Amino acid sequence: MGEHTIPAPELIKEEILAKYPTKVARKRKKSMVTNDGNKDKALEIQANVRTVPGIITQRGCTYAGCKGVVLGPTRDIINLTHGPIGCGFYSWLTRRNQTKPAEGSEENFMNYCFSTDMQDQNIVFGGEKKLRKAVQEAYDLFHPKAIGIFSTCPVGLIGDDVHAVAREMTAELGDCNVFGFSCEGYKGVSQSAGHHIANNQLFKHVIGTQDKEPEGKFKVNILGEYNIGGDAFELERIFEKAGLTLVSTFSGNSHYNSFANSHFADLNVVMCHRSINYVAEMMETKYGIPWMKVNFIGAESTAKSLRKIAEYFDDKELIQRVEEVIKEETIQIEETVAKLRPNTEGKTAMLFVGGSRAHHYQELFNELGMKTLAAGYEFGHRDDYEGREIIPDIKVDADSRNIEEIKVEKSDEEFRDYTKSDKLEWSEYGGMMRDMESGSLVIDDISHYETEKLIEAYKPDIFCAGIKEKYVVQKSGVPLKQLHSYDYGGPYAGFVGAINFYKDIERMVTTRVWDLVEAPWEKSTQVEAQYAAG
Numbered sequence: 001m002g003e004h005t006i007p008a009p010e011l012i013k014e015e016i017l018a019k020y021p022t023k024v025a026r027k028r029k030k031s032m033v034t035n036d037g038n039k040d041k042a043l044e045i046q047a048n049v050r051t052v053p054g055i056i057t058q059r060g061c062t063y064a065g066c067k068g069v070v071l072g073p074t075r076d077i078i079n080l081t082h083g084p085i086g087c088g089f090y091s092w093l094t095r096r097n098q099t100k101p102a103e104g105s106e107e108n109f110m111n112y113c114f115s116t117d118m119q120d121q122n123i124v125f126g127g128e129k130k131l132r133k134a135v136q137e138a139y140d141l142f143h144p145k146a147i148g149i150f151s152t153c154p155v156g157l158i159g160d161d162v163h164a165v166a167r168e169m170t171a172e173l174g175d176c177n178v179f180g181f182s183c184e185g186y187k188g189v190s191q192s193a194g195h196h197i198a199n200n201q202l203f204k205h206v207i208g209t210q211d212k213e214p215e216g217k218f219k220v221n222i223l224g225e226y227n228i229g230g231d232a233f234e235l236e237r238i239f240e241k242a243g244l245t246l247v248s249t250f251s252g253n254s255h256y257n258s259f260a261n262s263h264f265a266d267l268n269v270v271m272c273h274r275s276i277n278y279v280a281e282m283m284e285t286k287y288g289i290p291w292m293k294v295n296f297i298g299a300e301s302t303a304k305s306l307r308k309i310a311e312y313f314d315d316k317e318l319i320q321r322v323e324e325v326i327k328e329e330t331i332q333i334e335e336t337v338a339k340l341r342p343n344t345e346g347k348t349a350m351l352f353v354g355g356s357r358a359h360h361y362q363e364l365f366n367e368l369g370m371k372t373l374a375a376g377y378e379f380g381h382r383d384d385y386e387g388r389e390i391i392p393d394i395k396v397d398a399d400s401r402n403i404e405e406i407k408v409e410k411s412d413e414e415f416r417d418y419t420k421s422d423k424l425e426w427s428e429y430g431g432m433m434r435d436m437e438s439g440s441l442v443i444d445d446i447s448h449y450e451t452e453k454l455i456e457a458y459k460p461d462i463f464c465a466g467i468k469e470k471y472v473v474q475k476s477g478v479p480l481k482q483l484h485s486y487d488y489g490g491p492y493a494g495f496v497g498a499i500n501f502y503k504d505i506e507r508m509v510t511t512r513v514w515d516l517v518e519a520p521w522e523k524s525t526q527v528e529a530q531y532a533a534g
């Protein structure tokens with residue numbers, strides 16, 4: 001498949017748009033950009049706008065982003081879905097978040113699905129009573145430190161006040177922090193709104209609520225790492241080896257106390273920019289903690305990110321230890337790449353996934369000598385594509401205005417002045433497009449139809465997306481790697497993760513299984529028919 005001649009992206013775009021009604025074509029056109037390879041300034045792309053009704057999108061709802069993505073990987077907060085059970089099931093461990101409670105009796109509620117299971121009568125007469133009872137029942141059974149209540153579409157429509165119930169129950173229970181999220185599925189254009197809502201409530205109700213300063217000289221929080229397939233475990237291993245103290249990961253392998261004490265960190269590093277930049281900024285405003293964007297996907301990116309962290313702390317011993325870790329881990333990386341690269345060199349990939357993943361995984365493909373032909377985000381905003389300097393130019397629309405903007409102020413008692421080196425980039429993210437080659441296609445909120453057309457035209461060696469797209473892509477004879485849940489693979493972060501990814505991808509792009517599959521219409525004569533008149 002690698003030898004296939006790649007058609008000009010503008011022609012593919014034209015062909016795709018030609019099939020749409022004029023109004024739809026006009027709208028979709030703005031979300032499809034042929035990258036010009038300019039490293040200083042990316043081209044403008046339309047993003048974070050409503051999907052055209054009727055188009056099959058990859059997106060999830062706001063509730064899924066709030067409950068499923070951000071809070072889902074936390075093991076000791078009970079996530080109670082106020083709504084029909086279908087919503088709860090949708091966001092119940094679908095991302096393969098993993099967790100490792102310490103030995104003994106530490107709680108882990110991640111395997112449970114908590115819901116008020118709303119029925120018709122609750123929709124007619126209101127569901128607050130049922131919600132109160134559900135909170136009480138969950139408390140009586142598990143005695144958790146915290147319960148999060150997540151609003152689904154019906155809750156918003158009938159007007160149940162989950163925040164009032166949460167306040168009442170916090171007062172009544174005494175030792176359980178109950179807080180609510182107005183994350184009804186329709187609240188934003190995608191799951192991205194849910195991330196923002198989750199960040200706001202975590203900041204308001206949990207972050208900084210305890211004062212047990214963790215021990216350690218170099219204290220760091222990792223934001224936007226969700227421990228899919230064990231990614232956070234690998235980062236924990238690397239951090240420990242390098243002598244860095246991980247205060248809290250938001251929110252992979254996380255627990256309530258780590259969030260509550262996370263304001264003691266000296267640095268926030270941000271993996272998935274889209275899902276959590278809000279927390280990074282709020283913590284900087286209130287506590288002074290600086291943040292920097294990192295990428296632990298890919299061996300080179302991991303090494304670069306570790307060096308950036310060491311440079312921030314500016315400690316000779318730490319810098320040396322980080323270099324030793326990189327040197328040690330690189331041996332196996334080089335051996336694996338040398339063995340596999342002859343089979344992957346020159347192959348092609350496409351990535352249409354959420355958050356920063358469509359950007360980060362290009363690094364791993366680069367390491368294998370593979371070319372990314374097209375990429376895009378499911379729920380990205382313009383700054384995720386073009387870089388944060390364009391934020392002031394982004395028009396705030398009605399959908400974004402719908403999300404509560406919380407007012408964060410500097411805390412006089414807790415604010416610390418951190419020294420920031422001029423050599424490092426602070427609170428910055430250059431976006432995906434600058435790192436992509438000229439001529440590559442960048443498409444926001446790709447539709448099912450567009451996916452099929454891209455595959456037909458480009459015939460990529462591998463396509464990366466989620467479960468909704470998996471089988472459609474595979475039926476086209478193209479292997480699909482899920483980058484939301486990793487199928488059954490992983491971890492893919494850090495050094496060990498890079499090796500796992502190289503091996504999985506090499507296996508997928510060299511397998512002969514696709515040549516062996518014969519579609520029914522290939523072996524029997526096509527039956528033709530026509531409508532009879534009358």
Ligand code: SF4
Pocket residue numbers: 061062063064083086087090151152153154184185186
């Ligand atoms: S869109 Fe609404 S009804 Fe559907 S899963 Fe999300 S919250 Fe539930």
